[in-house]
Amino acid sequence: MSLVNPLYLIKQAQKNSIAIPAFNIHNMETVQGVIEAAVEEKSPVMIATTPGTLRHAGVSCIANIVKTIATEVNIPIALHLDHCSSYEVIAQALRNGYTSVMIDAAKLPYEENVSLVKEVVKMAHAVGVAVEAEIGRIGGTEDDLSVDEREASLTIPAEAKDFMETTGIDTLAIAIGTAHGMYQGEPKLDFDRLSAIKELVDIPLVLHGASGVPADSVREAIKRGISKVNIATELKIPLARSIQNYFADNPEGNDPRKYLGLGREAVKKVVKEKIRLCSSNKLLNTLEEYECC
Structure with a gap:
């Protein structure tokens, strides 16, 4: 199957109160691991890459790996550019066959954010690609914001509605208390804020920074309107630990095929665990046809 625009699937997930997981990958082995798990679980999946990964591996290299594997399986796979603040990099991703992009201009003043997002929407929609954007700021790894700072960084429901209507985006990433990376303590998600946003915003909502969030909290977020869940750090840690353990047991080892x-x-x-948590392995059973998505 060729790569798909994930918007149809995300909207179906929204209707069924489940979520599509998006996994950040870094090399061929992580792409294979994600897709093999998705095939065995019979789940659609989004392969996500950050601009840093593209600088490391090259956009055409990553895109061709994902596109090649996608043609060999019979599940919907989307290729997504995550947290990109550059119009030019997004254009490069589109030229290389990405089917979903995120323009992240949340650090800019609101009007500048809107202006840049509108330009990306115009470009991406012209070639049939879905656009995600962000309103509110998602915290960093250490999550050391004070209460007042934390409140100031969260998404304002009325602003989210205006942002959606003004920009024409397809999905909206919101800040409700998650952070990128792993947490030092249990994160406190603002579920009431999520519900308030859901009341005003009818496009699918996205949860970033889900690595390390307790499963019950992820389920509650999905129940209240999250339709896409991003996972990154929870893949990097087991990958690194498995390689570390290999060399602890095999200090003279040197075959990358073994440790990778x-x-x-x-x-x-x-x-597999995250697919089951999001219940995305139930989605294809509800669809009579998904080749068109």
């Missing part, structure tokens, strides 16, 4: 193969299996295990 173990890393692939570690990634695959986590992906």
